[in-house]
Structure formats: C-alpha cells, structure tokens
Amino acid sequence: MSSLPASLVDELSALLGDGWLTGASERAAHGNDNSRRSALPDAVAVPSTREQVVAIVRACRAHRVPIVARGAGTSSTGAVLPTAGGVVVSFDRMNRILDIRAGDRCVVVEPGVLNGDLQRALAPHGLFWPPDPASAELCTVGGNLACNAGGPHTVKYGATRDNVLGLSAVTGSGELIRCGSATTKDATGYDLTHLIVGSEGTLALIVEATLKLAPLPPQRASLRALYLDVASAAAAVSRIMAQPVTPAMLEFMDAACIRLARDVGGADIPDAGALLMIEADGDAATLPHAVAVLAHAARGAGLLSLDTAPDEIASEKLWAARKALSPALRSIAPGKINEDVVVPVTRIPDLVDGIQALAREFDLRIVAFGHAGNGNLHANILFDPDDTSQDARAQAALPRLFALTLALGGTLSGEHGIGLAKRDFMVHAFDPATLAAMRAVKAAFDPDGVLNPGKVLP
C-alpha cells in the first residue's frame, strides 16, 4: 500500500512505535486542509521529541522521501498537502508550553500547542501572544509560524514574524539549528529566525519557538464608522494610521459585505458604501481619550455615521455585522475563494474599485473586507463550483486580481501564505533574480529538496 522503501518504514516504525501511522483513515486524515484540496501521504509520523524529528528528516532524506510538517491543517492554501506523497510529520504530541517567562515577556513552546490554549495559559500572567487568526481555537503555533499568520490585532501588535524571538528547527539536511534568543534586540549574525517564519515548512521543521509577548490591555472600546464610498473610508484609514494612537483593530467591509451582513446575517446596519470597525485598547484612564482621538481621525468627507461603544457589551453589538459576515458568505455561496491580498493603505480605493470592475467583467459576485490598517483585504469570490462556467470564470478572475494587487504596489499574501494556491503567481510578484535568490536559500537549507516539495516557489 505504501510506496515507501521498506528499510525506511522499518527504521521509522521502530523509532516512533505508535507514533508511526500507515492506516488508510489516518493517512486520509492527514491529507487535507482548509483549501478543500487533498493528497494522501504514504505515512504519518508523530514525533514526541526534537531528536525524533532529526531522525525522521535524516532517514527520509537518505531515501529522498518528501517530508511535510503539519499542525492542525487549517491552511487555506494547500501548504500542508503531501502532493508528492511521502511522510507527513504531525506535531500533535509536541504541544507543550515549556516556559512562561513573564518577567522577560516571552514564552517557550513546542510547535503543536494550539494558539487558543496558549492565550489561555498566558492570560493569568496579564500577557498575550498577538497573532490572532480567525482559526485561533483550532490552529497551532507551528502553523502560525509556518505561514506568518496575522489577524485583526496585527495593525497594532504585528503579525507572527514580528512576535518571534528565537527558534530551534531541523533543516532539510537533518541538522538541528538554534537561532535568535530570549531577548528583544539581536544584531548577532544572520537573522535565520525571521527567514524560517513564513517559509511554510520548506526550509526547516520548527521544533521549539521563543515567542514575544505583549501585555494584555485591561479594556477595549469600539467605533463603527459608515462612509459614502470606499475612497472616503480609505482616506479615514490613512488619517487614523498617521496619528500616534494606533488602533488595536481597524477592519473594513465594502458595500456588498454590509448588505450581506444585514440581509443574510441579520445585522442591524444601514446601507453604506463602506464600513470601518475601529477598536481602541487601554485602561479606564486613557481609553476615553483614545476613542476621542480615533473618532476625530475617522471623521471627514464622506462620513455617514459614527457610533461609539464605550464598553465590551456595546462593542459586541457593533461588531455583530462583521461577525455575521462569514456565516452569511458561507450560506449564500457553495464555493468561495477567500483571497488575501495586501496593498499600501492609500491604494485601498483602487483595489476595491478594481475588484468591482473584475466582478462586472467576469459576471461574478466578489466582496471585499479585511484588515484595513495593514491594507490587507480578503477578496471573496463567491461562486457555485458545480456550475462549470462560473467555476471557470472564478479561476480566470484570480490572476487578474493578483495582477491588480501587484500593479498597486501590493503583495500576494498578507497572512495566509503561498502554499500551492498562489505558487504559480510568484513569477509575477518577483523578478527572476529575486526568485533565484529564494531558490538558492532553499537549496542552502534543504539541498535535496525533501521539505514540502512543490510549495511556495514555482
């Protein structure tokens, strides 16, 4: 059944015992992700120690067998699919929080710990780890590290790469390396730490991470601003980001999203050309001022209404429209391509205009929402995958969306990564010399190309 060399199977089953899985259902369970694609591995390895990870990589490398690291499989880009077969390495058993160092504002973890579990362990210390993807309750820190995950709080606190101090990782050569340190300042040699973050398991398997933490703000308050059009909302985003009170979240929804949230999601919200949800965090003494400053910046040409929620309960009500959106999207369209492009914030109007033009040209429903403070919009192409013509039009619109993003000085992904889904568009994002440099880096870490082959680089 497995096409793995017998000697490799013998070696790894002896090494891993019940952490070596070859059953059909176990292989299938490790052969899919949130991209709705699938591909079967030949086996699943579930190591308990870094030494086992080293041994797995060395054994697979000796046989040129592909190795695909896997957290919880929430990738939306196919990044964890074993498309070339081989061994999926699951980090389910390496999920410990090793050391909460509150005085040093950092935590040492194994990669398999869930983001949500980590946050709960940190909260009693008054600390949190800033990356907050929508899948936080399900996804692992290792997966967050692999794809440089973000989330709404990124606008103030940074994405995953901004919140990692050090790593231990096993390269494609089967060598355990240690980079970075438990310090917030480091000018010692090459920064391998931030290079490995976002490399989607193609350079090394992370076996331990030292994460940078932030103090939990005691209170939050929200603003909801409705605008006549996207240009007015985008101008407000620039004004908000140009003053010193950085919002804790700054989320955008276009007119189509607002209608969906109301008509399908049941949110209490009037029609508008665009919406901004703005969150401030702080404490009782500063929050009113932060809200006032953010409200002032949100005001300007094209503002239709501005609602303030002074506390968390009122906030929940204001955020209802944003929260109603994702279920509403799921309910109206059986197929959804959730794109994750980024543009400089001043180009948001051009991006949204361009998306609307694409929707007309390809006769598709495309809605846009997302993390406006970072210019990171999720363009959702809604279609019926059983309708061959719609499916073809949706696939045809995608390259045009990427071309538009790049023409605006943006980039292909803000927080989902490249995986399989955008691999073939990398040639448009980077010139041949830059791609060649990335390939040379890949070869430096993984000379035989055994780590997650076929991902990221075209």
Add this chain to the structure above:
Amino acid sequence: MSSLPASLVDELSALLGDGWLTGASERAAHGNDNSRRSALPDAVAVPSTREQVVAIVRACRAHRVPIVARGAGTSSTGAVLPTAGGVVVSFDRMNRILDIRAGDRCVVVEPGVLNGDLQRALAPHGLFWPPDPASAELCTVGGNLACNAGGPHTVKYGATRDNVLGLSAVTGSGELIRCGSATTKDATGYDLTHLIVGSEGTLALIVEATLKLAPLPPQRASLRALYLDVASAAAAVSRIMAQPVTPAMLEFMDAACIRLARDVGGADIPDAGALLMIEADGDAATLPHAVAVLAHAARGAGLLSLDTAPDEIASEKLWAARKALSPALRSIAPGKINEDVVVPVTRIPDLVDGIQALAREFDLRIVAFGHAGNGNLHANILFDPDDTSQDARAQAALPRLFALTLALGGTLSGEHGIGLAKRDFMVHAFDPATLAAMRAVKAAFDPDGVLNPGKVLP
C-alpha cells in the same frame, strides 16, 4: 600602487569617472571606522546609480576582488574595514530621499542618506523613523540597515530590522533583487528583507530601502529612579515592561556610571546602586496618566528616590546625568572597549554582578549602562592602551564577558553588530550546525565570497 587588475581599473574608472578614487588620501579616508582599526582599500568606488552598483559587483566578482560597502564609517566593530583590500563602495552619492509616503507611513530612500537628515525631512509630516543610534547625525541609513542599529527608543519602537518593509539590493552574484513591499503585512515567499538587514554587507549591497515610519508623539515626559542596588532596578524594569504602557525609553546606569556622571561629568545626582531613566511619550491628555503608571511600576523594594520631569525642559535636566556619562568616560580613560551585550531583562542583575566580578578579577575599571528595557547593556572596559599589562587584561576580560552573557541566555550584540570585533566569538554563540546554515546562506547570496570577506562569520 594599486594591486587591482589593470582591466578592472580600466573598466571601473570608465564607468565611474570622478567616482573612481585611487589617491592615497582618499583610500586612507575610506580605510577606517570607529573601532580605531584601519585597513587600506585598493580603490574607492562612488556610484550614483544602482546600475553602477551592479556593474561594480559584477566586475569585481569576475576578478575575485573584495567589495566592502561603506556608509559614514561609524561602525564600532570594524565591519567596514577592507581588511582584504579590494574596492570600498561608498554610498555618498546615493543619498536621496526618493519618496515620503505619509499616507502609507513609509519612506523610500537611498542608502547614503544620513539618519539625522531623514528625521528632519520626516518631521514636517508628523513622522519619524525609529532607529536612533547615538551617531544619528553622522551615520547613514544604509549603515543602520547593515548592522541592525538600535538606540534608546528601540524599547518601544523596535530596532532597524523592525522598521524596514522592503529592499532593493545587489547580491554577491551581481544580481539586483527586490524583496518586501510598501505594506506592513507580507506572507509572500521567503523574507529576504530582514535577512539582509544586519548582514553587514556580506550578503548584498542595499541600493534602496522602504522604511516603516511611526507617528511623532507630540509630547514627552521623564522619570528618574534611583535604586539601592542593581537587583532592585532590574526588578523595576521587569515590572515596567509587564504592563501595557510601554516606555519610550528605559535606560540604565550602574553605580560606577552614576559616580562618573557626577564627579567627572558634573551632573547633580546623589550616590545610588543603580539608576533608571524612563521616558513616556504621548499627548497632553494621556501623558500624565502614562507617567503615573510608569512611576507606579518603578516603585518597589530598593527604590531610593523618584523624580518626575513633566515637560521637555525638566526632562533635559534629569537626562543630564546620562548625557554627561559618555564625555566623562572619554575624559578619564584613553582606551575604552564599548561592549554591546544583551541578556533577557530578568538576568540584568546577574550580568552586572558578573561584570563587577570580572572588573575585580582583571583589576580593570568596567562600567555598565544602556538600554535596560531590551536588556542591552554597554559594558565599557576603561583602560590605557599604552599600558601593555592593562591592555592585555582588557583583551583577556572580553571573552569572559561574552561567555557570561551567553551563559545568561543572552546574545553577543544588540545594536553594534559583529564585524571583526566579535567574529571569533560567534563559535561560542552558535553551535556548528547553525553556523553551517549561516555559511550556506552566505554562499547562496555570494558564491565567490567577494562581499566584505572576513566579517561576521568566523
């Protein structure tokens, strides 16, 4: 006079015209830095365009001639010394600010612009670039990028690596690459941007950078806290860093520094075991609260006195002791090794205790001060280089200081980099596998080893 191949000289002098310098004084002027070492280049190239930089690298590579990029030569580690001869590439003529994009909170610059000139150009837009090394008026942005420079504001705003969005750079293969983008979120391919930052000209020559900017806070206020001993001050640092009001600066001075600032520098300050200077920034509405919160965190066991400066004039007076320190150090010791180690903040007391033990053991005067919020202390070994015995003891104490730092979970450099000065200690900071990975990265960018040979990696 020059040992360069005649055909290379012909090619580069034709390419660069008056940007090709071979006179003895010009070579000498480009053969030193702030490390008090020197080494003569064979020639100095002063390109005006990125195309010229590409041509210089390709020509030198063809002849295996070393290339050393140079900003203003303020490196304190010998990083810009052409110890293997060859061509120094000065970025004096590539010093333009290309595009201030206030709405996108970024600026596009050439590497030769001075940090201080950039700040003055940004101030009218209400923005600043956070890296603020002591040499800001003299040093170039390219130099800041090369060594991942920091400064006192790093504790709140991050160091150079944290404030760069994208780069154009010429690799050792003579290829122009473009990485990153004018966006604050990027999960697209390998992060070459932050890898090149801090690589000290050994991977690529930066020809353009897109820098992340921060809004200028309208007001500042300062606190001066004196403590019985270092342990009390370090505990206060942990308390300050564990709550949500991050100080804009958090500087430390040990007892010896306090005495020097008073007795030699003339500062009005009583004796104490340790001093913290704490700066808050914000606006009129929030600053009093920030000061109150920071003062609360500064209070605790061992606090001797706490002085508040509510405005900039009073702040200047409080900061006088810190500012008097560097001139005082220069006036009392002809020789000074200004080390730049980093430890996790909770290990500051162990570091300072260890430094005092080294001072006793080697019969040397060693004082410690620096950026406590990041655990980045400057251990200054004061000695007379003309006194052979003292000089030898100072050199012998250095490896012990590094060993102490590493044993405390720290790292060799926080903001000065490695250069020549710490190159041979890299084997203690990293295991062979990690150094091998760094060497593989070096080979990927610079296969013939022409870029700044002999620096960073042992």
